[in-house]
Amino acid sequence: MTSSGTSRHDFRTVSSEDVHVGRVVALRIDEVEMPGGGTAKREIVEHMGAVAVVAVDDAGEVVLIHQYRHALGRHLWELPAGLLDHDAEEPVVGARRELAEEVGLDAARWDTLVDEAASPGFTDEVVRVFLARDLSEVDREVQGEEEADLEIHRFPLDEAVRMVFSGEIVNSSAVAGLIAAREVLEGRAEPRPADAPFRDKPTRFAARKK
Template identity: 85%
Template sequence: MTRHDFRTVASEDLHVGRILALRVDEVEMPGGGTAKREIVEHTGAVAVVAVSDSGEVTLVHQYRHALGRHLWELPAGLLDHDGEPPVTGARRELVEEVGLDATEWHVLVDVAASPGFTDEVVRVFLARGLTEVDRDVQGDEEADLEVHRFGLDEAVRMVLAGDIVNASSVAGLLAAREVLEGRAEPRPADAPFRDKPTRFPARKK
């Protein structure tokens, strides 16, 4: 079976901001016509399931304006440093948000946030061998963060109860339990990142 080539025949930028852009593509469809697709371009991001020797995970309670409330989430941040390996960004965010460093890093999952309209993909890491370091607070938003530690089973219970709804946090915590209980193997920290966003970062060069 020959797959249709969804070729973009026209594209228009509607907004280009600091961390994302919005464009409208006109795409050739299998029936012979075209359709418009609104696409949010994103920098991409990383998140970290940081697991202590005692099996606790570190979560942050952070205000998210789109939902209008504070959410429980994994430590996370944007891939907004040009050319920086994702694991390096993850290590930086872990220090800045919760004051932790780690000696062991693996990839758990890559999460496409909502591929119907955005190319945002979050790479979620598993970090072990934790040590406390000085937290490097970056700006007003991170100053508002509350940091708490939960047993992994309790964090998974929060996911299933609807108390954790952030997509990368949900996926990362469930994947971490599979790995830590021996039912799955994580990938190396430098595993290929096929769907890492490239369109918006290329605009900034």
């Protein structure tokens, strides 16, 4: 909280330079006005934004995937997830697409669990995590070599949460989503609607593609 009678500094961007614009991310350097009159450079990774799904079946088991992540050099336990394909795509539509593509499932009931800022010190990436229930099987179309390699498993939700606290699950959206899902399913929290406003949905990188 700010003290009464004080105002927050406006961190205005006075210049911006593109360093790299790729297929999935862009890197720019902003020069930003700082309190006291000086400026500082901030390296920002722009991202499309993403969705992830905690899909829980009637037996209380959650669907996880085991997938290779080159940045860490190993396979990680994760939720079904993926990029939002374009700025106009509704997040729940993207989540439904990813659930079908990655694990061959659809859901009749969707809720918003959490919005997770991946690392706001240097990237605008935010992941919206959904809770999907009343699951049904659909045809799964493998989209590429990475999805062909992933393994699909189901765990009791309590076991998945145990894996979070043991360090077996480190993917940030999985950590946040699994803990949030247990809070909701055990009646200690209320989820938001599937179409709840997504205040921090990234837009800058998507705008580059138009």
